[in-house]
Amino acid sequence: MTTTTTLDKPVKAPTFRDVSTGRRIKNNIATGIIWxxxxxxxxxxxxxLILVVSKGFDAVASLDWWQKSQKGILPDQTGGGVxxxxxxxxxxxxxxxxxxxxxxxxxxxxxxEYGRGTLAKxxxxxxxxxxxxxxxxxxLFIFALWIATLGAPQSAFAVSLALVLLMLPVVVRSTEEMxxxxxxxxxxxxxxxxxxxxxxxxxxxxxxxxxxxxxxxLLALARVMGETAPVLVLVGYSKxxxxxxxxxxxxxxxxxxxxxxxxxEPAGRVRVWGAALTLILLIALLYAAAAVVNKLLTRNR
Amino acid sequence: xxxxxxxxxASPKAKKGHRQGAEVVFRSLATxxxxxxxxxxxxxxxxxxxxxxxxxxxxxxxxxxxxxxSTTNADHLRFGIRDLLMVTVxxxxxxxxxxVPIGVGxxxxxxxxxxxxxxxxxxxxxxxxxxxxxxxxGLWGVLVLAPRLEPVQTFLNDKLxxxxxxxxxxxxxxxxGTIFTAGIVLAVMILPIITxxxxxxFNLTPVTHIEAAQALGATKWEMVRxxxxxxxRSGVIAGSMLGLGRALGETIAVLVVLRTSAQAGxxxxxxxxxxxxxxxxxxxxxxxxxxxxxxxxxxxxxxxxLTFVVNxxxxxxxxxxxxx
Numbered sequence: 001m002t003t004t005t006t007l008d009k010p011v012k013a014p015t016f017r018d019v020s021t022g023r024r025i026k027n028n029i030a031t032g033i034i035w036x037x038x039x040x041x042x043x044x045x046x047x048x049l050i051l052v053v054s055k056g057f058d059a060v061a062s063l064d065w066w067q068k069s070q071k072g073i074l075p076d077q078t079g080g081g082v083x084x085x086x087x088x089x090x091x092x093x094x095x096x097x098x099x100x101x102x103x104x105x106x107x108x109x110x111x112x113e114y115g116r117g118t119l120a121k122x123x124x125x126x127x128x129x130x131x132x133x134x135x136x137x138x139x140l141f142i143f144a145l146w147i148a149t150l151g152a153p154q155s156a157f158a159v160s161l162a163l164v165l166l167m168l169p170v171v172v173r174s175t176e177e178m179x180x181x182x183x184x185x186x187x188x189x190x191x192x193x194x195x196x197x198x199x200x201x202x203x204x205x206x207x208x209x210x211x212x213x214x215x216x217x218l219l220a221l222a223r224v225m226g227e228t229a230p231v232l233v234l235v236g237y238s239k240x241x242x243x244x245x246x247x248x249x250x251x252x253x254x255x256x257x258x259x260x261x262x263x264x265e266p267a268g269r270v271r272v273w274g275a276a277l278t279l280i281l282l283i284a285l286l287y288a289a290a291a292v293v294n295k296l297l298t299r300n301r
Numbered sequence: 302x303x304x305x306x307x308x309x310x311a312s313p314k315a316k317k318g319h320r321q322g323a324e325v326v327f328r329s330l331a332t333x334x335x336x337x338x339x340x341x342x343x344x345x346x347x348x349x350x351x352x353x354x355x356x357x358x359x360x361x362x363x364x365x366x367x368x369x370x371s372t373t374n375a376d377h378l379r380f381g382i383r384d385l386l387m388v389t390v391x392x393x394x395x396x397x398x399x400x401v402p403i404g405v406g407x408x409x410x411x412x413x414x415x416x417x418x419x420x421x422x423x424x425x426x427x428x429x430x431x432x433x434x435x436x437x438x439g440l441w442g443v444l445v446l447a448p449r450l451e452p453v454q455t456f457l458n459d460k461l462x463x464x465x466x467x468x469x470x471x472x473x474x475x476x477x478g479t480i481f482t483a484g485i486v487l488a489v490m491i492l493p494i495i496t497x498x499x500x501x502x503f504n505l506t507p508v509t510h511i512e513a514a515q516a517l518g519a520t521k522w523e524m525v526r527x528x529x530x531x532x533x534r535s536g537v538i539a540g541s542m543l544g545l546g547r548a549l550g551e552t553i554a555v556l557v558v559l560r561t562s563a564q565a566g567x568x569x570x571x572x573x574x575x576x577x578x579x580x581x582x583x584x585x586x587x588x589x590x591x592x593x594x595x596x597x598x599x600x601x602x603x604x605x606x607l608t609f610v611v612n613x614x615x616x617x618x619x620x621x622x623x624x625x
Contacts, residue, residue, distance in 0.1 A: 037406025106334030134550020226434020
């Protein structure tokens with residue numbers, strides 16, 4: 001078909017030509033690599049989760065695991081439970097939350113509603129810096145202040161204090177985000193009715209933002225539960241339950257894992273993976289609660 | 302955020318004094334809470350310094366250049382941070398080199414490649430990596446990943462041993478408790494933060510830029526390279542710095558993975574040893590005498606200063622707030 005008539009030929013070259021092979025290949029390679037990156041991220045996630053569930057399941061499946069402590073259990077013996085460590089983990093993070101939540105919410109209210117000028121800028125910057133402070137430094141600070149300078153003993157409360165530092169920036173940020181989402185019209189309507197600013201914040205702004213705030217707090221709680229550095233520095237391990245916050249050793253799940261990791265017996269390994277699964281279950285529970293709170297409370301509006 | 306309304310809404314004169322009182326109290330409380338956070342950072346620096354200073358003064362070795370860290374004899378403290386700094390920097394940089402390209406790839410995937418309806422669930426999946434406690438990553442690293450990386454490390458050591466990063470380390474490769482393994486574990490741990498910050502800026506790419514690229518007939522990759530990547534560059538850098546900050550300060554995963562070594566390190570990925578954070582955590586149970594403890598607090602102060610600078614730079618580069 002080399003000798004076609006002029007009528008068969010297009011009058012002019014087509015405006016759009018196919019993408020050249022080189023560019024198409026490059027595009028396909030890039031697409032492939034980008035999909036691959038995502039797949040690569042899922043490998044460790046799936047690997048870790050499957051591993052922990054499969055290795056920890058047997059330990060967690062027994063009732064004793066949830067009802068007993070390690071009191072009187074020798075390193076090479078199987079048996080006992082981690083009730084004492086669950087108790088410690090929950091108590092330490094709950095006490096931290098009791099301090100960090102009001103402080104964080106007030107700081108966020110300051111930043112969103114009142115903050116102007118230098119102090120507000122410095123505060124915003126410092127919240128970001130605090131978010132980047134390594135947990136071991138937070139622990140060391142509490143050690144230097146609470147134990148070395150004030151002479152308090154190592155205790156679960158010292159751990160809580162360190163966790164406060166780690167929770168604070170997370171609470172401030174999530175609260176800030178939620179407060180910013182509250183429409184200004186709501187505030188203006190309230191002012192127009194003659195309601196003072198503080199009452200507007202307490203009665204109108206905060207309740208509107210509450211679902212998001214609560215789920216943010218639950219996520220912050222989940223984040224500090226797995227922190228290991230503070231418990232290593234600020235409290236000793238105990239095999240039995242200690243209800244005294246201010247003195248004595250208290251177990252927690254991360255501390256128990258670290259402790260049993262040094263135990264070469266098979267029974268130790270069982271406890272290591274069991275405690276890891278328990279910790280992940282606790283954190284998953286908080287994540288689920290955060291999602292539910294967000295869904296339920298937002299739908300009612 | 303709120304446009305500053307008049308702080309005194311129209312109110313009867315009689316009640317004004319009382320109302321203003323409550324307003325002042327509430328505002329002071331909020332301001333005090335904000336100031337507490339500023340004070341906390343200042344106090345961290347102050348108390349670490351106060352506790353570390355006597356030990357630094359009593360130190361018989363050079364704090365910055367010595368590779369020793371001997372605190373057993375309180376009368377003859379000899380400690381330096383050179384080795385700690387080396388292991389910390391080497392493991393963090395390796396983590397960064399792995400995590401940044403992958404993190405940027407994931408962020409691109411989530412913003413421009415994944416099916417639109419799946420973008421959110423996929424993003425949640427990557428965020429879940431951040432929810433896994435670091436001790437669990439440590440367990441995975443030392444008990445499962447390290448033995449599997451052993452052949453890889455042996456191979457690299459055999460073939461590329463002439464290059465200092467892959468030369469023989471100060472610990473045996475057997476078992477895999479090296480900086481190489483720690484770097485990979487750290488890379489997994491900092492992936493979510495790099496991804497989320499990059500994703501945020503990639504999402505902000507102006508639609509007009511993207512449409513302009515498409516109008517010129519760019520392929521998807523060309524569009525990404527011409528508009529999304531240049532636009533998001535500062536965000537990617539900021540996210541990487543935040544990731545670096547995390548990697549520098551990560552304690553337990555490194556402590557569990559890295560095998561300890563009496564010998565000084567020499568910039569090999571197959572070294573063992575301690576980072577700042579893991580050194581402090583490892584010695585924490587022996588914090589009884591003030592002078593030896595001060596040596597560790599001094600190391601902690603250096604770590605604090607290091608992460609402070611890295612995090613501050615991240616904010617500077619991003620020119621404002623980045624979340625994560």
